[in-house]
Amino acid sequence: MKTAxxxxxxxTQLAPRAIxxxxxxxxxxxxxLKASGAPDMAMVFSERPADAxxxxxxxxxxxxxxxxxxxxxxxxxxxxxxxxxSGQANACTGKPGLADxxxxxxxxxxxxxVAPEMFLVCSTGRIGIRLDMAKIRPGIDRLAAxxxxxxxxGKAAATGILTTDTRPKHYTATFTxxxxxxxxxxxxxxxxxxxxxxMATMLAFILTDAKVRRGPMQKLFxxxxxxxxxxxxxxxxxxxxxxxxxxxxxxxxxxxALRPGVPGWEDFATAVRAITRELAKDMVRDGEGAAKFVTxxxxxxxxxxxxxxxxxxxxxSLLVKTSWAGGAPNWGRVMDALGYSAAKVVEEKVxxxxxxxxxxxxxxxxxxTTEAALRKVLAGKEFTLAIDLxxxxxxxxVFACDCTEAYVQINRD
Amino acid sequence: MKTAxxxxxxxTQLAPRAIxxxxxxxxxxxxxLKASGAPDMAMVFSERPADAxxxxxxxxxxxxxxxxxxxxxxxxxxxxxxxxxSGQANACTGKPGLADxxxxxxxxxxxxxVAPEMFLVCSTGRIGIRLDMAKIRPGIDRLAAxxxxxxxxGKAAATGILTTDTRPKHYTATFTxxxxxxxxxxxxxxxxxxxxxxMATMLAFILTDAKVRRGPMQKLFxxxxxxxxxxxxxxxxxxxxxxxxxxxxxxxxxxxALRPGVPGWEDFATAVRAITRELAKDMVRDGEGAAKFVTxxxxxxxxxxxxxxxxxxxxxSLLVKTSWAGGAPNWGRVMDALGYSAAKVVEEKVxxxxxxxxxxxxxxxxxxTTEAALRKVLAGKEFTLAIDLxxxxxxxxVFACDCTEAYVQINRD
Numbered sequence: 091m092k093t094a095x096x097x098x099x100x101x102t103q104l105a106p107r108a109i110x111x112x113x114x115x116x117x118x119x120x121x122x123l124k125a126s127g128a129p130d131m132a133m134v135f136s137e138r139p140a141d142a143x144x145x146x147x148x149x150x151x152x153x154x155x156x157x158x159x160x161x162x163x164x165x166x167x168x169x170x171x172x173x174x175x176s177g178q179a180n181a182c183t184g185k186p187g188l189a190d191x192x193x194x195x196x197x198x199x200x201x202x203x204v205a206p207e208m209f210l211v212c213s214t215g216r217i218g219i220r221l222d223m224a225k226i227r228p229g230i231d232r233l234a235a236x237x238x239x240x241x242x243x244g245k246a247a248a249t250g251i252l253t254t255d256t257r258p259k260h261y262t263a264t265f266t267x268x269x270x271x272x273x274x275x276x277x278x279x280x281x282x283x284x285x286x287x288x289m290a291t292m293l294a295f296i297l298t299d300a301k302v303r304r305g306p307m308q309k310l311f312x313x314x315x316x317x318x319x320x321x322x323x324x325x326x327x328x329x330x331x332x333x334x335x336x337x338x339x340x341x342x343x344x345x346x347a348l349r350p351g352v353p354g355w356e357d358f359a360t361a362v363r364a365i366t367r368e369l370a371k372d373m374v375r376d377g378e379g380a381a382k383f384v385t386x387x388x389x390x391x392x393x394x395x396x397x398x399x400x401x402x403x404x405x406x407s408l409l410v411k412t413s414w415a416g417g418a419p420n421w422g423r424v425m426d427a428l429g430y431s432a433a434k435v436v437e438e439k440v441x442x443x444x445x446x447x448x449x450x451x452x453x454x455x456x457x458x459t460t461e462a463a464l465r466k467v468l469a470g471k472e473f474t475l476a477i478d479l480x481x482x483x484x485x486x487x488v489f490a491c492d493c494t495e496a497y498v499q500i501n502r503d
Numbered sequence: 504m505k506t507a508x509x510x511x512x513x514x515t516q517l518a519p520r521a522i523x524x525x526x527x528x529x530x531x532x533x534x535x536l537k538a539s540g541a542p543d544m545a546m547v548f549s550e551r552p553a554d555a556x557x558x559x560x561x562x563x564x565x566x567x568x569x570x571x572x573x574x575x576x577x578x579x580x581x582x583x584x585x586x587x588x589s590g591q592a593n594a595c596t597g598k599p600g601l602a603d604x605x606x607x608x609x610x611x612x613x614x615x616x617v618a619p620e621m622f623l624v625c626s627t628g629r630i631g632i633r634l635d636m637a638k639i640r641p642g643i644d645r646l647a648a649x650x651x652x653x654x655x656x657g658k659a660a661a662t663g664i665l666t667t668d669t670r671p672k673h674y675t676a677t678f679t680x681x682x683x684x685x686x687x688x689x690x691x692x693x694x695x696x697x698x699x700x701x702m703a704t705m706l707a708f709i710l711t712d713a714k715v716r717r718g719p720m721q722k723l724f725x726x727x728x729x730x731x732x733x734x735x736x737x738x739x740x741x742x743x744x745x746x747x748x749x750x751x752x753x754x755x756x757x758x759x760a761l762r763p764g765v766p767g768w769e770d771f772a773t774a775v776r777a778i779t780r781e782l783a784k785d786m787v788r789d790g791e792g793a794a795k796f797v798t799x800x801x802x803x804x805x806x807x808x809x810x811x812x813x814x815x816x817x818x819x820s821l822l823v824k825t826s827w828a829g830g831a832p833n834w835g836r837v838m839d840a841l842g843y844s845a846a847k848v849v850e851e852k853v854x855x856x857x858x859x860x861x862x863x864x865x866x867x868x869x870x871x872t873t874e875a876a877l878r879k880v881l882a883g884k885e886f887t888l889a890i891d892l893x894x895x896x897x898x899x900x901v902f903a904c905d906c907t908e909a910y911v912q913i914n915r916d
Binding site: 148149150151152179181182183184187216217218329330408420421422423425426428429430434435436437438440450452453454455 | 561562563564565592594595596597600629630631742743821833834835836838839841842843847848849850851853863865866867868
């Protein structure tokens with residue numbers, strides 16, 4: 091189902107599994123919020139309060155849950171758990187929506203025996219619709235009763251958060267701290283493609299039993315998200331509900347809280363970076379109607395920001411994405427997208443290669459390969475599009491997918 | 504086929520016809536540049552040199568023809584005509600491409616008996632392919648021999664520039680100057696949807712027999728293009744070859760060159776604005792695979808720039824466009840797009856209406872209409888989506904179309 095990433099120099103082990111770290115419980119179930127009868131609620135819960143950091147959508151229109159979580163994480167920096175529903179996004183629901191989100195958290199706190207403010211809330215689904223609290227309350231009671239640890243709990247939670255994803259996405263890494271404590275980091279996520287009529291949202295939960303200093307953890311997570319979830323493009327739209335959490339409960343018992351300089355920190359950081367990156371890639375692979383996974387690499391940009399702008403313009407171009415779907419090496423469309431990007435581009439300097447086969451040299455056909463050879467690359471499920479702007483040292487990559495008729499089909503109906 | 508625009512207060516008459524103004528000749532033909540045998544070359548020619556202003560793509564990657572034309576219009580400000588081909592875009596073709604463009608112009612000059620630099624060139628087609636000069640040279644000879652005036656010449660030229668457009672797009676307006684001279688303005692264009700593998704380009708030609716002062720004409724045209732061709736969105740991509748020309752040959756014989764303050768200037772300006780606007784709308788209506796035409800109006804923005812950014816975000820959103828294709832009043836997706844636009848948006852202040860039916864008040868469902876009533880609006884071929892941000896006096900509108908499976912189909916194959 092998933093391929094493990096390349097081994098890093100660090101001894102961190104990464105497996106496509108959902109084994110909850112110590113002190114973490116999870117579950118998921120169907121509460122009839124979706125007509126399909128598929129799982130539509132999930133919960134993760136820590137037996138002790140966990141240090142919490144998070145990143146949220148930058149959309150100016152954001153869900154009640156995002157407002158509530160952002161406020162709690164800023165004020166408290168800790169949580170006992172997160173309760174999740176799909177079906178209704180609780181976005182554009184005004185003050186009643188905020189009250190619903192608060193009630194949902196309080197109800198989860200009551201059901202698990204913790205303070206009302208020690209729960210966070212995530213919703214995903216249709217914008218503009220109030221939460222169906224009459225179904226959510228009993229759903230929470232059932233979630234609290236069904237919480238379990240280990241792989242069973244992780245799998246149930248990872249499955250419970252899905253909407254139109256075709257498969258759960260989860261990774262577990264283990265590492266050892268300086269005092270010999272074995273720690274675990276487990277992450278799971280649901281996809282980023284905007285889904286169904288008004289269904290939306292990327293949700294990601296990274297849980298660990300390590301004890302970690304919150305300040306460095308926040309900085310690490312912000313950077314990890316910038317290089318993973320923020321580097322993917324399915325349809326270029328950013329949802330009202332996107333949320334990613336890194337929660338550390340310290341149940342493993344490492345003596346010294348991990349921070350830069352403390353043995354184990356680097357392995358922890360490697361695990362967080364690898365898990366967020368692999369989850370992000372899996373989201374693109376599982377993008378709505380997506381048949382191809384393309385890594386767009388830009389080097390030689392004037393700056394890192396320019397490199398990212400150029401890579402995004404290519405990865406978001408509807409014309410580039412439809413040509414990938416057709417398996418055509420339309421490097422002209424790539425040139426076109428680079429040209430209208432916000433990045434500085436000098437046409438005569440651009441080189442473009444597909445999986446190492448150079449198509450463009452100095453802004454025009456390189457004459458070093460054949461269209462047939464390029465078509466062979468594009469016929470594959472995954473390839474890398476490497477662009478060198480030859481203007482500086484800025485580099486960036488984004489993970490993109492093709493745009494198929496199936497995407498339009500899914501989103502129009 | 505086309506509906507005439509609403510009458511302005513000016514007496515300018517606008518008809519969906521292609522009657523060439525005095526002293527203008529035109530034609531189009533098939534020169535076998537396209538395998539289909541469809542017309543693939545066109546020419547417009549003025550018996551006397553015409554004052555020339557133009558706007559071109561702002562893409563940093565631009566065709567050899569754009570470079571040549573931009574240079575000539577800056578240096579000379581005049582031209583005798585324009586020769587157009589489809590099939591090859593002559594973009595990303597390096598120095599040989601620039602030489603081809605210059606040769607194409609020189610050949611057209613020779614065929615019509617004018618200086619080599621007194622011709623402009625437009626190409627549209629596949630990026631990265633050299634012009635097929637062996638076919639273009641005899642094509643130019645045949646074009647020069649077939650030039651004719653009036654409606655026959657206009658229709659032939661308007662048809663000759665088309666690529667995957669399903670119909671020609673042309674308008675003619677007449678007005679009278681202060682000294683009683685009857686003048687004509689005729690415009691025709693080809694569509695803006697990026698077309699076929701690497702086919703691209705919006706081309707527009709506005710021709711007049713009025714004598715017009717070049718400075719004000721340039722300013723007028725820049726503004727008219729900003730409010731017409733630059734307000735349309737089919738797929739959000741900007742081509743390497745987009746070019747729009749306004750050419751005035753003075754053959755009508757008005758004594759005083761038109762400029763602000765000279766009687767007739769306002770009617771001329773009205774004609775240019777109306778023709779560019781109607782051509783732009785027709786391009787969207789004829790967008791690739793487009794079934795619906797949507798005017799996205801934003802008012803109450805902090806600034807005009809904010810209004811435009813907000814309108815473009817909505818008009819370019821793949822999720823919004825696919826929901827239009829499905830006929831669903833997904834105002835949540837509109838809210839989402841507004842939220843991630845570069846415009847300042849305060850969720851609680853946003854109002855949204857479809858053809859006057861208010862769906863959203865203060866950022867949430869207005870409760871003033873029914874989903875069924877909204878669906879009826881979206882079932883139509885054309886509707887207006889009005890968004891009031893309630894933050895200021897900035898206003899803008901863009902013309903957008905839906906995104907259908909047919910769009911993906913056209914662009915992947």
